[in-house]
Amino acid sequence: MGLLNRGILAAAFGLAATGAFAHVVVEPKGAAPGSYTKVTFRVGHGCETAATTALVVTFPDDVKIAHAQPKAGWTLEVKKEPVVQMIWRGRLEADYFDDFSALIRVPDKVGQRRFAIKQECEGKIANWDPAFEITR
Numbered sequence: 490m491g492l493l494n495r496g497i498l499a500a501a502f503g504l505a506a507t508g509a510f511a512h513v514v515v516e517p518k519g520a521a522p523g524s525y526t527k528v529t530f531r532v533g534h535g536c537e538t539a540a541t542t543a544l545v546v547t548f549p550d551d552v553k554i555a556h557a558q559p560k561a562g563w564t565l566e567v568k569k570e571p572v573v574q575m576i577w578r579g580r581l582e583a584d585y586f587d588d589f590s591a592l593i594r595v596p597d598k599v600g601q602r603r604f605a606i607k608q609e610c611e612g613k614i615a616n617w618d619p620a621f622e623i624t625r
Contacts (some may be wrong), residue, residue, distance in 0.1 A: 512536070512615055513524050513544070513606045519622030520595045527558075528604075528621070529590045535583030536610035542580055543609035544589050548573040548617075548620070549602035554594035560587075 512533050520526040535541045548555055555573045559565050563579030581587050596602070606617040 498510055513617040513619065514609055515604055515619040519624055521625065522595055522597045522599055522623050524595045525592060526595055527590055529588045530606060531586060531588050531596065532581060532608060533586050536613040536615050538583050538606065539610035539613050540580055540582050541608055541610050543576060543578045545607040546575045547605040549604065551598065554591050556592045558590040560589060572616050591611040594622055599625060
């Protein structure tokens, strides 16, 4: 195998591995403008061996309508100003995963948005910014 092919192969594996190790992702990856869509934030695991104790999701500034889905065993705080922010507090052991969801009205303008997500763990914080694509 030539050097170029090995480099391409290594880059492809590197990209695949990046997604595999992400702690928090958003599903779906996008939606149509003006639609109402359930977005789910999947916490893949804790911060190394530390349990997740809070998930703070700050929505893109043009997401004005968002309704949080409560989660059994977790408290939920929703702030609407200056931007929508949802804070789930509870406990998720480091080796487990779970989903946190909201129903949003997708902005009308096409393009990529990012959610600012802070995963708080016992003594640690991890920040994530998964992309959400608005396409026709």
